[in-house]
Amino acid sequence: MPDRTLAEELAAFAARTAAGALPEAVAASVRRRVLDVLGLCVAAGDLPTSRAALEHVVEQGGRPEAHAIGAPRPVPAAWAAFVNGVTAHSLDYDDTHLPSVLHPSAAVVPAALAAAEVADADGAAVVSAIAVGLETTVRLGMAAYDPELGNSVFFEHGQHATSICGAMGGAVAAALLLGLGEEGVCHALGVTASMAAGVIEANRTGGTVKRLHCGWAAHSAVTAAQLVRRGFTGPPTVLEGRFGFFEAFVRDRYDPSAVTDGLGEQWEVPGIFFKPYPANHFTHTAVDAAALLRKRGVRPEDVRSATLGVPSAVVRTIGEPIAGKREPQTGYQAQFSGPYAVAVGLFGGSGLGAGLADYTDELATDPARRALMARVEVVPDARCDEIFPHQFPAVLTVTTHDGAEWVEEVPENRGGPRRPLTDAELARKFRDNIAGRVPPGAAADVERAVLTLGTGPSLPVIGSLLARLSVQEDSWPSI
Numbered sequence: 092m093p094d095r096t097l098a099e100e101l102a103a104f105a106a107r108t109a110a111g112a113l114p115e116a117v118a119a120s121v122r123r124r125v126l127d128v129l130g131l132c133v134a135a136g137d138l139p140t141s142r143a144a145l146e147h148v149v150e151q152g153g154r155p156e157a158h159a160i161g162a163p164r165p166v167p168a169a170w171a172a173f174v175n176g177v178t179a180h181s182l183d184y185d186d187t188h189l190p191s192v193l194h195p196s197a198a199v200v201p202a203a204l205a206a207a208e209v210a211d212a213d214g215a216a217v218v219s220a221i222a223v224g225l226e227t228t229v230r231l232g233m234a235a236y237d238p239e240l241g242n243s244v245f246f247e248h249g250q251h252a253t254s255i256c257g258a259m260g261g262a263v264a265a266a267l268l269l270g271l272g273e274e275g276v277c278h279a280l281g282v283t284a285s286m287a288a289g290v291i292e293a294n295r296t297g298g299t300v301k302r303l304h305c306g307w308a309a310h311s312a313v314t315a316a317q318l319v320r321r322g323f324t325g326p327p328t329v330l331e332g333r334f335g336f337f338e339a340f341v342r343d344r345y346d347p348s349a350v351t352d353g354l355g356e357q358w359e360v361p362g363i364f365f366k367p368y369p370a371n372h373f374t375h376t377a378v379d380a381a382a383l384l385r386k387r388g389v390r391p392e393d394v395r396s397a398t399l400g401v402p403s404a405v406v407r408t409i410g411e412p413i414a415g416k417r418e419p420q421t422g423y424q425a426q427f428s429g430p431y432a433v434a435v436g437l438f439g440g441s442g443l444g445a446g447l448a449d450y451t452d453e454l455a456t457d458p459a460r461r462a463l464m465a466r467v468e469v470v471p472d473a474r475c476d477e478i479f480p481h482q483f484p485a486v487l488t489v490t491t492h493d494g495a496e497w498v499e500e501v502p503e504n505r506g507g508p509r510r511p512l513t514d515a516e517l518a519r520k521f522r523d524n525i526a527g528r529v530p531p532g533a534a535a536d537v538e539r540a541v542l543t544l545g546t547g548p549s550l551p552v553i554g555s556l557l558a559r560l561s562v563q564e565d566s567w568p569s570i
Contacts, residue, residue, distance in 0.1 A: 128185065253305060529559075
């Protein structure tokens with residue numbers, strides 16, 4: 092056995108980072124991700140699944156430790172993490188790492204914020220813990236990325252890498268904030284591995300269970316860290332061991348060097364993609380391609396036929412079964428539909444090009460959109476396969492009724508390092524997400540507090556921040 096196991100390497104990295112200074116690019120990226128997640132938690136609050144999760148948690152009772160956004164009072168920390176994790180991921184509007192194809196912030200940020208409230212942690216500690224949690228999540232996901240396959244082995248097995256790896260990263264963040272130190276972080280990884288889960292069949296054929304995944308991951312993360320604080324321990328070989336994490340989920344198809352190479356020196360966090368549109372990330376370039384055609388004068392009623400070329404691995408998520416993708420029954424199903432993405436782009440979307448208002452049950456069943464979707468094919472494209480999964484490209488070819496052929500290719504996703512969202516665009520996304528859901532004065536105050544998190548006086552601000560998004564104006568705490 093080497094001097095250190097993979098879990099011990101990650102724990103040592105976590106402890107070093109917590110004791111030192113983060114690179115500014117990493118810290119700034121973390122603050123932007125916290126703002127993004129908080130906006131998503133507020134925006135998703137009205138969903139039936141969000142209300143169900145919140146009602147379930149409120150009914151459990153227990154010690155008031157942390158804020159679940161939307162709850163009338165604090166709840167136990169693990170349950171606060173659960174609610175906020177559910178809502179952070181429910182709109183499919185949360186960030187994505189490529190090529191691992193997982194969504195790191197929706198599990199890690201809720202887990203860290205809940206643990207921070209328990210520990211009265213200051214902003215700098217929160218930012219550092221989230222950075223380490225995100226990096227851990229991404230590196231575990233990348234270890235199971237198969238370059239020859241061009242896809243995540245987790246995904247190939249029907250497993251949701253987002254929640255599986257997110258639970259592990261969230262546990263590292265929570266353990267740091269609870270003051271467990273290097274040994275405790277290692278134990279937290281060892282305990283959380285027995286609690287990580289997620290099956291993604293709902294992506295294909297429906298169901299809302301995927302909305303639970305990041306909530307359960309965050310709940311597992313906080314619970315594991317709290318249990319370690321009380322004496323539970325985990326195996327040091329939990330990741331690479333004969334009966335460990337990688338053997339259980341991906342068998343022998345993993346690369347341990349992806350976990351440790353450049354750890355603490357080469358950060359993945361700043362390169363995580365923000366989502367400009369509230370839909371499955373595979374559909375984003377389809378929205379862009381259709382919007383470009385609209386700018387060139389193509390109207391929905393002009394379309395005789397359309398072919399959406401995407402990476403082969405993407406077809407099964409946004410193009411199969413094609414009958415269902417052409418006739419989504421709900422706005423949620425529309426988020427996973429290639430034909431609907433084409434409709435959003437051609438009809439014209441809200442927000443940054445497509446917003447929450449474009450993914451409603453009413454629009455999903457709108458006759459004009461259905462008529463257009465019926466004429467859209469989703470096919471594998473060799474050019475897109477060469478790029479995937481480092482980007483999710485699309486090639487849209489439209490034939491109009493006059494016989495003309497129109498083509499738009501979008502090789503790179505908006506929101507990533509090559510097409511980044513500006514601070515102003517991310518602020519607009521946040522404001523759009525909380526508009527009408529939070530008293531008017533909250534947006535600017537929360538935005539300012541989050542984007543300066545860890546740069547001012549070392550005060551425990553997380554509870555006040557979350558409470559500000561949950562209660563009425565006349566009872567706001569000061570930030």
